[in-house]
Amino acid sequence: MLVYTFDKTLDGILSAVFDAYSLHQCPDALVGKGEPLPLFCEEVHEVVTSDDRVQRVWAGLEKRVSKEAMRLLAVSYLSELSELDTPLFHYIYKVFQQAEGARSIERNFSDPDVLAVTNIFRKVMHERLRMMQFVRFQKAKDGTYLGVVSPDHDVLPLVVHHFQDRFGTQPWLIYDAKRRYGFYYDQQEVTRITFQEEETLPFDLENGKLNEEVLSEDDKLFQELWRTYFKAICIKERMNPKKQLNDMPRRYWKYMTEKQ
Amino acid sequence: MLTEKTLEKLRILAESAKYDVSCSSSGTVRGGKQGMVGNTVGGVGICHSFADDGRCISLLKVMLTNFCMYDCAYCINRRSNDIKRATLAVHELEEIVMEFYRRNYIEGLFLSSGVVRNPDYTMERLVAIAKDLRTVHRFNGYIHLKSIPGASRELLSEAGRYADRMSVNIEIPNETSLKMLAPEKDHQSVFTPMRFIQQGVLENKEDRKHLRHVPRFVPAGQSTQMIVGATAETDRDILHMSSAMYNQPTMRRVYYSGYVSVNTYDPRLPVLKQPPLVRENRLYQADWLMRFYQFKVEEIVDEANANLDLEVDPKLAWALRHPEQFPVDINRDDYEKILRVPGIGVKSALLIVNSRRFNRITSYHLKKMGVVMKKAKYFITCHELTDGYANPIVGINELHPERLKPLLVSKAQQKKAAAELQLTLNFEEEPKEE
Numbered sequence: 001m002l003v004y005t006f007d008k009t010l011d012g013i014l015s016a017v018f019d020a021y022s023l024h025q026c027p028d029a030l031v032g033k034g035e036p037l038p039l040f041c042e043e044v045h046e047v048v049t050s051d052d053r054v055q056r057v058w059a060g061l062e063k064r065v066s067k068e069a070m071r072l073l074a075v076s077y078l079s080e081l082s083e084l085d086t087p088l089f090h091y092i093y094k095v096f097q098q099a100e101g102a103r104s105i106e107r108n109f110s111d112p113d114v115l116a117v118t119n120i121f122r123k124v125m126h127e128r129l130r131m132m133q134f135v136r137f138q139k140a141k142d143g144t145y146l147g148v149v150s151p152d153h154d155v156l157p158l159v160v161h162h163f164q165d166r167f168g169t170q171p172w173l174i175y176d177a178k179r180r181y182g183f184y185y186d187q188q189e190v191t192r193i194t195f196q197e198e199e200t201l202p203f204d205l206e207n208g209k210l211n212e213e214v215l216s217e218d219d220k221l222f223q224e225l226w227r228t229y230f231k232a233i234c235i236k237e238r239m240n241p242k243k244q245l246n247d248m249p250r251r252y253w254k255y256m257t258e259k260q
Numbered sequence: 261m262l263t264e265k266t267l268e269k270l271r272i273l274a275e276s277a278k279y280d281v282s283c284s285s286s287g288t289v290r291g292g293k294q295g296m297v298g299n300t301v302g303g304v305g306i307c308h309s310f311a312d313d314g315r316c317i318s319l320l321k322v323m324l325t326n327f328c329m330y331d332c333a334y335c336i337n338r339r340s341n342d343i344k345r346a347t348l349a350v351h352e353l354e355e356i357v358m359e360f361y362r363r364n365y366i367e368g369l370f371l372s373s374g375v376v377r378n379p380d381y382t383m384e385r386l387v388a389i390a391k392d393l394r395t396v397h398r399f400n401g402y403i404h405l406k407s408i409p410g411a412s413r414e415l416l417s418e419a420g421r422y423a424d425r426m427s428v429n430i431e432i433p434n435e436t437s438l439k440m441l442a443p444e445k446d447h448q449s450v451f452t453p454m455r456f457i458q459q460g461v462l463e464n465k466e467d468r469k470h471l472r473h474v475p476r477f478v479p480a481g482q483s484t485q486m487i488v489g490a491t492a493e494t495d496r497d498i499l500h501m502s503s504a505m506y507n508q509p510t511m512r513r514v515y516y517s518g519y520v521s522v523n524t525y526d527p528r529l530p531v532l533k534q535p536p537l538v539r540e541n542r543l544y545q546a547d548w549l550m551r552f553y554q555f556k557v558e559e560i561v562d563e564a565n566a567n568l569d570l571e572v573d574p575k576l577a578w579a580l581r582h583p584e585q586f587p588v589d590i591n592r593d594d595y596e597k598i599l600r601v602p603g604i605g606v607k608s609a610l611l612i613v614n615s616r617r618f619n620r621i622t623s624y625h626l627k628k629m630g631v632v633m634k635k636a637k638y639f640i641t642c643h644e645l646t647d648g649y650a651n652p653i654v655g656i657n658e659l660h661p662e663r664l665k666p667l668l669v670s671k672a673q674q675k676k677a678a679a680e681l682q683l684t685l686n687f688e689e690e691p692k693e694e
Contacts, residue, residue, distance in 0.1 A: 103617065103618070105618070107614040107617075107618075108614070108615050108618040108619075109611040109614060109615040109625075109629055110615040110616075110618065110619055110625040110628075110629075111615075111618070115628055115629065129306070132301075132306050133306050133307055133308050133309075134308070134309075135364050136364060136365070137362065137363040137364050138363070139362070139363070145362065145363065147364065162301070164292075165291055165292040165299050166292055166298055166299045167297070167298075167362065168294075168296075169295065169296070169297055169398075170297075170362060218262075218359075221262060222356075222359045222360070222363065224267065225266070225267060225270055225356060225360075226360060226363075226365050228267050228274075229270055229271075229274050229320070229322075230309065230311060230317070231271075232270070232271045232272075232274035232275045232278070233274050233275075233311050233315075233317060234278070234311040234312045234315075235278055235279070235313050235520060236313075237520050237521075238313040238315075238518075238520070238535060238537065239312060239313055240312075240313050240314035241312060242314070243310070243314030244310045244311070244312055244313075244314045246314075247307070247310045247314070247316070248309065248310040256309070257365070258309055
């Protein structure tokens with residue numbers, strides 16, 4: 001079994017494709033550097049990521065597959081799932097294997113690699129939707145709206161545009177408590193930010209609540225109003241906790257006002 | 261300024277509004293605008309939360325007031341009910357909408373109202389709020405306005421300029437039954453506003469062809485709702501009504517609301533221990549078949565099958581009635597035919613027709629694509645199933661529908677259906693006197 005090790009980035013995977021073609025071989029699996037190798041692994045090749053190679057492979061891909069497929073490849077990588085590495089590599093490898101002008105494999109869902117990458121892409125997009133649904137803002141005294149989340153996949157870059165479009169008239173900060181970074185919008189542009197010292201954070205990473213002293217005065221009232229509304233809108237005769245959990249899994253509840 | 265009283269009012273008015281099913285924020289794509297708050301995303305909309313009854317909370321669904329001059333038997337807010345009444349002040353409602361929206365709690369507002377004084381007076385107040393939100397508060401999110409039956413055409417065409425979607429509820433598909441339960445209403449008062457809105461939308465479309473900056477009129481179209489299980493209508497009556505509705509160019513959604521016994525004292529209404537949820541679910545499935553699966557209403561329900569089978573979904577029921585349509589060849593047959601196979605949905609059907617241009621699709625592929633093979637295997641062929649003598653085909657034509665059906669119905673489904681069936685039987689024996 002032939003295994004490539006890489007630096008766990010999308011660039012690493014693209015470099016691996018370059019290496020595979022220049023060495024005239026196709027590895028059976030891609031493994032992150034420092035991770036345990038699979039059993040019966042006879043040969044290991046270490047992929048060195050290089051910008052030049054990445055660009056050549058990316059440019060080659062652009063020629064061979066549609067824009068949607070390029071987006072699919074890039075977005076699926078935000079899943080941060082290690083089981084994506086090998087199918088994603090094989091997907092890209094197969095794209096280059098095809099003859100010029102042949103029908104692109106991007107719609108061949110009977111191919112296990114294409115299907116696996118597509119399914120992971122779907123998962124990421126679903127998580128993106130959930131961010132649009134479940135981010136809850138609290139208003140700080142200075143007028144900034146803060147929302148804390150901890151998504152399974154690294155989807156914040158995918159929702160920034162939506163929030164910028166929707167809340168263009170208010171400054172906001174959406175912070176990913178799991179990956180320790182966030183996006184701040186100052187009514188002009190969005191910047192990616194990280195906090196240097198976590199002790200001085202004005203909010204609790206556990207439940208996303210703003211500290212009392214920075215929370216604006218009327219925010220408590222609106223939270224209470226929202227909770228009241230949430231309780232009132234439920235029809236008791238139709239109780240269906242199973243469906244509720246299905247559509248709104250418990251892992252999102254800790255940051256949601258109505259469930260706190 | 262909002263106070264504790266507002267809290268109580270919001271509670272009362274949300275509880276009054278909750279029996280209206282519609283909550284979707286779909287149908288319009290409108291990007292953010294300079295200086296305005298919000299946008300609408302289109303597609304299926306965004307659900308911001310899910311209540312304990314599993315229903316989506318997308319819009320702030322609230323009534324302006326729950327005082328009402330009508331006395332409709334099925335309605336919680338009827339005049340003769342002794343419930344707490346409240347009216348939200350205009351500024352209170354507007355502040356709640358804006359603050360909720362800015363906190364990403366909601367997609368917008370679903371505003372309805374009890375009828376006070378006369379339909380025009382009530383409608384005028386709804387329109388005023390929508391106008392205020394758009395022009396004073398610069399709100400660019402979703403607004404769903406209920407049009408009050410009997411409101412004048414001028415008011416409706418003003419409302420349409422600010423609202424994304426408007427709706428009038430049919431409530432009861434049969435006019436005689438409607439008259440029985442709601443003596444002050446008739447179908448005319450529902451269809452007239454519907455027609456006004458439709459004409460407005462079509463005229464607006466024509467205007468926009470010539471002048472691009474003409475503001476859009478009710479861009480997300482109309483919706484309506486029917487109550488299920490309060491009167492004796494069959495599913496056939498209900499679905500024929502929805503099919504007729506969907507034939508109108510601006511009707512986007514018909515909702516079905518399983519009747520919740522809110523006014524148990526009224527002898528005109530059946531006493532149900534629980535709302536007919538299975539039936540409601542089957543109606544939605546049938547609705548989906550009409551909208552996304554290219555089924556005609558006559559195929560789903562006919563004279564012999566006036567009510568949907570509660571044990572199996574309407575698509576499987578259709579397949580069991582039509583064994584001659586099967587097996588469907590996954591590798592050759594049209595998309596429309598593949599869509600009709602039980603266990604294959606729109607998503608997997610698309611995957612299939614895309615992939616089969618590359619190589620032959622086998623049952624292994626189907627499983628990986630997410631087809632429910634437990635059901636689908638009796639209705640399809642992909643040529644690998646047919647080979648050999650050692651592995652004879654067991655499809656719908658070999659097994660016969662009557663022997664196949666029990667294989668596809670789980671015990672739990674049977675139980676649920678039986679429980680509900682019993683409840684609907686009760687209602688025939690309901691004493692009519694008193």
